[in-house]
Amino acid sequence: xxxxxxxxxxxxxxxxxxxxxxxxxxxxxxxxxxxxxxxxxxxxxxxxxxxxxxxxxxxxxxxxxxxxxxxxxxxxxxxxxxxxxxxxxxxxxxxxxxxxxxxxxxxxxxxxxxxxxxxxxxxxxxxxxxxxxxxxxxxxxxxxxxxxxxxxxxxxxxxxxxxxxxxxxxxxxxxxxxxxxxxxxxxxxxxxxxxxxxxxxxxxxxxxxxxxxxxxxxxxxxxxxxxxxxxxxxxxxxxxxxxxxxxxxxxxxxxxxxxxxxxxxxxxxxxxxxxxxxxxxxxxxxxxxxxxxxxxxxxxxxxxxxxxxxxxxxxxxxxxxxxxxxxxxxxxxxxxxxxxxxxxxxxxxxxxxxxxxxxxxxxxxxxxxxxxxxxxxxxxxxxxxxxxxxxxxxxxxxxxxxxxxxxxxxxxxxxxxxxxxxxxxxxxxxxxxxxxxxxxxxxxxxxxxxxxxxxxxxxxxxxxxxxxxxxxxxxxxxxxxxxxxxxxxxxxxxxxxxxxxxx
Numbered sequence: 001x002x003x004x005x006x007x008x009x010x011x012x013x014x015x016x017x018x019x020x021x022x023x024x025x026x027x028x029x030x031x032x033x034x035x036x037x038x039x040x041x042x043x044x045x046x047x048x049x050x051x052x053x054x055x056x057x058x059x060x061x062x063x064x065x066x067x068x069x070x071x072x073x074x075x076x077x078x079x080x081x082x083x084x085x086x087x088x089x090x091x092x093x094x095x096x097x098x099x100x101x102x103x104x105x106x107x108x109x110x111x112x113x114x115x116x117x118x119x120x121x122x123x124x125x126x127x128x129x130x131x132x133x134x135x136x137x138x139x140x141x142x143x144x145x146x147x148x149x150x151x152x153x154x155x156x157x158x159x160x161x162x163x164x165x166x167x168x169x170x171x172x173x174x175x176x177x178x179x180x181x182x183x184x185x186x187x188x189x190x191x192x193x194x195x196x197x198x199x200x201x202x203x204x205x206x207x208x209x210x211x212x213x214x215x216x217x218x219x220x221x222x223x224x225x226x227x228x229x230x231x232x233x234x235x236x237x238x239x240x241x242x243x244x245x246x247x248x249x250x251x252x253x254x255x256x257x258x259x260x261x262x263x264x265x266x267x268x269x270x271x272x273x274x275x276x277x278x279x280x281x282x283x284x285x286x287x288x289x290x291x292x293x294x295x296x297x298x299x300x301x302x303x304x305x306x307x308x309x310x311x312x313x314x315x316x317x318x319x320x321x322x323x324x325x326x327x328x329x330x331x332x333x334x335x336x337x338x339x340x341x342x343x344x345x346x347x348x349x350x351x352x353x354x355x356x357x358x359x360x361x362x363x364x365x366x367x368x369x370x371x372x373x374x375x376x377x378x379x380x381x382x383x384x385x386x387x388x389x390x391x392x393x394x395x396x397x398x399x400x401x402x403x404x405x406x407x408x409x410x411x412x413x414x415x416x417x418x419x420x421x422x423x424x425x426x427x428x429x430x431x432x433x434x435x436x437x438x439x440x441x442x443x444x445x446x447x448x449x450x451x452x453x454x455x456x457x458x459x460x461x462x463x464x465x466x467x468x469x470x471x472x473x474x475x476x477x478x479x480x481x482x483x484x485x486x487x488x489x490x491x492x493x494x495x496x497x498x499x500x501x502x503x
Contacts, residue, residue: 034063034072041079046200048238054083070106078117088278088315090124091322097121115144115158123165127279128323130444131169131418133330138162138169153193160189160201167208173418174467176215183208203232204240210247214254222251239280242271246284253291261291282311327444334425335433410455414465421448428454431500439483446483449476454496 041056057079064072077100084093097120101107107114122137141162145155167182183205190202206229213221226247233241245268252261265288272281285308292301405427412420421444425432431454432447442450452462459477463470477492486495 030063030067031069034060034067034069037063038072038075041075045079045082047236048086050083050086053079053086057083070103071110074100074103074106074110074113074117076100078113078120081117081120085120085124086277088127088319089322090128090319091325094121094124094326097124111144111148112152112154112158115141115155118144119158119162119165122162125326126165126169128319128326129172130323130326131173132422132444133326134169135166135418136422138166153198156189156193157198157201160186160193160198160205163189164201164204164208167212169418171208171211171215173416176212179208180212183212199232199236200238200240203229203238203244206232207240207244207247210244214247214251219251219255223248226251237271239277242268242277242280242284245271246280246287249287249291253287253294256294258291258295265291278311278315282308282315285311324443331432331436335436338429338433406455413452413455413457416466421451424448424451424455428500434500442483446476446480450480450496453477453480453493454500456493 037056037060041053041060044052044056057076060072060076061080063069064076077096081093081097081100084090084096097117100117101114107117118137118141122134122141125131125134125137141158145151145159148155151159163182163186167179167186170176170178170182186201186205186208190198190205193201206225210222210225210229213219213225226244229244230241230248233244245264249261249264249268252258252264265284268284269288285304289301289304289308292298292304409420409424409427412423428451431451435442435447435450449462452465457465459470459473462468463473466473481488481492484495486492
């Protein structure tokens with residue numbers, strides 16, 4: 001009887017062990033399948049096959065949801081966000097990229113992937129012309145990568161792309177020296193990477209140098225880099241290849257060699273057969289229209305201008321709508337973060353007051369018990385006087401720090417630095433909140449303009465520092481007064497100071 005019971009127990013144990021073994025094997029097979037899908041999708045992404053990336057990323061997400069795989073979900077959402085990015089659907093791309101960022105426990109281990117997500121967000125903000133947010137995300141990318149003791153090839157490629165896009169950012173705001181600075185940093189990194197791993201990045205880097213030299217009217221250097229960029233894409237299609245062709249078309253248009261300009265523009269047009277980049281395509285139609293105008297062919301110029309308008313108008317309207325939506329979301333997040341910070345500070349204040357009350361009661365108790373009550377009272381009085389002196393010194397130090405911070409943001413404002421408004425909000429955290437309470441429809445550009453006035457800049461100074469006409473600044477002042485409902489006889493800076501600084 002005991003033998004039968006022992007046999008049954010051994011049999012049950014064997015069944016459990018076998019069941020666990022098969023379960024572990026199934027999990028391992030499932031994880032291998034997800035890793036295979038991720039690698040496969042990455043190859044499609046690098047090859048620029050956007051439609052295939054869409055289908056593959058959805059497959060990764062579906063499989064990962066069944067297995068509750070944080071890695072699969074983060075990668076799946078990342079590649080899905082790249083699809084929307086390539087199709088100029090930036091709001092959707094940003095939303096999905098942020099979903100890819102939600103898996104903190106996995107991303108804390110995979111910093112390479114975390115950096116790529118931040119870089120993708122930077123790219124979205126860049127194309128929405130939200131340069132401050134773009135710069136912030138690219139700097140986050142670089143910070144994540146700097147925290148890695150040893151970088152792999154993907155890290156180096158991500159780092160080089162961040163520098164490349166920062167150069168493009170400064171190109172868009174006409175800061176050519178900064179553009180060239182980041183192009184050189186990108187070039188240093190790419191020199192260390194094997195060609196087969198970085199032909200796309202190296203090709204796009206050459207495009208950047210070509211654009212820089214063309215902007216400096218260095219025709220030979222620009223031509224050299226554009227052709228070098230095309231050589232990297234000799235057997236592959238990529239948006240940088242299209243833009244290099246457009247760059248050469250622009251170059252020959254500038255040189256009035258119209259036949260060659262047509263040749264490169266036509267080749268760029270043919271490259272759209274397998275690609276969907278509406279922003280680049282609309283720009284190309286515009287350039288071709290301008291070329292025909294230069295040749296005096298009004299009929300063809302109108303044809304391509306109509307094609308440009310057909311693509312650009314809905315794209316521009318959508319991008320403006322998406323830009324406003326994204327800004328509202330950012331403002332909402334900032335407001336929620338501020339409210340959460342206020343609540344935390346309130347709790348800390350209550351806790352400190354409670355502790356102070358308890359300490360005070362304890363001191364009173366000790367004073368009553370003490371035989372030398374008057375002496376102890378005198379000592380406490382002296383202590384309080386000392387603390388008052390310390391507080392006065394602390395206040396003087398804080399005032400000095402505030403003055404230094406004030407000079408810092410005035411300097412950023414004079415330089416028209418993209419970091420100006422971010423730093424301004426750090427020093428004056430209630431500014432945007434109080435302005436939005438008056439009018440929730442304020443745009444970031446309007447808030448930035450109000451910040452200049454708050455800091456004491458007059459119309460002429462603002463025009464000089466922001467590279468705009470005085471008449472434009474006067475119109476901006478008028479529109480700001482109108483939104484704030486302030487009569488013309490009131491000093492706008494004094495009014496802003498009184499309102500923002502009031503409790």
